[in-house]
Amino acid sequence: IITIAKLIAYVRTLSLSVLAALVDSVLDIASQLVLNYTERHSSMQRSSAFYPAGASRLEPIGVLTCAALMGMASFEVLKESAETLFYHSEKGTALDGVNLASFWSMVAIIFVKLGLLVLCQRADHNYLRDHDDSQAGGGGQNNNNKMSGRQSVRVADPTLEALAQDHWNDALSNGVAAxxxxxxxxxxxxxFLDPIGAIIISIYIIHSWYATGKEQIEQLTGKAAPEELIEELQELASHFDERLIVDVCRAYHFGPKFLVELEIVMPRETLLFESHDLGMDLQYEIESRDEVERCFVHIDYERRPYDEHVVSKVPELREKLRASAKKLNMAHSV
Incomplete structure (x- = not known):
């Protein structure tokens, strides 16, 4: 209905500002279809034969696709508006169809979009609250330690955030057009205020979706988690069992959530099944947090003063470390 109202307003007025708002609405429909598809498929399968690590990264890919569509369409409107402003000094009768009905239809759309924005923000708030409640209720035996007083990093739903940004952009673009x-x-x-308004709308939409796209790219490329989250995870692991020592704690984006890598040190005399069971329990504890997608726990019998993933790429260094480890093990056995 909103898109049809904008289309009627544009046909009557041929206003470039209305055109910018109309393009935004048309792409809103396309973006909502994309976001609905990615949100539905990313939540349907946590893991499967086709997606062994889950399909949660479909959501940021969908948001990134919408950002690209919005940016390209807004750039075309920006180009058209600039040409009208600089190469047509006399407007003629292009805006003769402007009337009060067109103006008030744009004003009505502004209030509708603001209402939808409020609904999205409330839904996002409820999403965070429900996930916080589920995390507080499913903590397990280690929730009574000092970690219980700390607030976890909150991960918002990227689909709801994208929809809220859509509605806010619509409200602003319709306001400028009005x-x-x-x-x-x-x-x-x-x-001349009409093409200037269209230019302002287009620049704002390009800027806002650029920021959104940049954030999604950082999540997809594995940006490091906030320091407070890493500190919380390290403290949780340190207090999980008195026998273990946390050697390395890494956390980075794996889509909208985080992938955690823990390297812990156990006493040499610890039996294999004890180390395995403790590592699995620690993995379950960390993966129960809503901001964590997956956790990998690596158990060792001593600290390693190097990155094992880097060493694996250098054969000479790998052989040298293996030789030193054999000598050390022989010394301990004696």
């Missing part, structure tokens, strides 16, 4: 139409209604000599 102001441009208002000035043209007052006096035709203000015609």
């Amino acid at each position: 102001v441009a139409l208002c000035f043209v209604l007052i006096d035709d000599r203000w015609w």
Whole structure:
């Protein structure tokens, strides 16, 4: 309905500001279809034969696709508006169809979009609250330690955030279009405010979706988790069992959530099944947190002053460390 109202307003006025708002609405429909598809499929399968690590990264990919669509369409409107502003010094009768009905339809759309924005923000708030409640209720035996007083990193739903941004962009673009139409209604000599309004709308949409796309790219490429989350995970692991020592704790984005790598040290005399069971329990404890997608726990019998993943790529260094480890083990056995 909103898109049809904008289409009617554009046909009547041929306003570039209304065109910018209309393009935004048309792409809103396309983006909502994309976001609905990615959200549904990412939540349907945590893991499967086709997606062994789950399909949660479909959501940021969907948001990134929407950002690209919005950016390209807004750039085209920006180019058209700039050409109209700089190469057509006299507007002629292009805006003769401006009337109060077109103006008030744009104003009505602003209030509708603000209402939808509030609904998305409330839904996002409920999403965070429900996940916080589920995390507080499913803690297990280690929730009574000092970690219980700390607040976990909250991960918002990227789909809800993208929809909320869509509605906010719509409200702003329609507001600029309504102001441009208002000035043209007052006096035709203000015609140049129409392409200027379209340029402002396009630049804002490009900027806002660029920021959104950049954030999604950082999540997809594995940006490091906030320091407070890493400290919480390290403290949780340190207090999980008095026998273990945390050697390395890594956490980084794996889509909207985080992948955690823990390297812990156990006493040499610890039996294999004891080490395995403790590592599995620690993995379950960390993966029960809503901001964590997966956790890998590596158990060792001593600290390693090097990154094992880096060593694995250098054969000479790998053989040298293996030889030193054999000598050390022989010394301990004696």
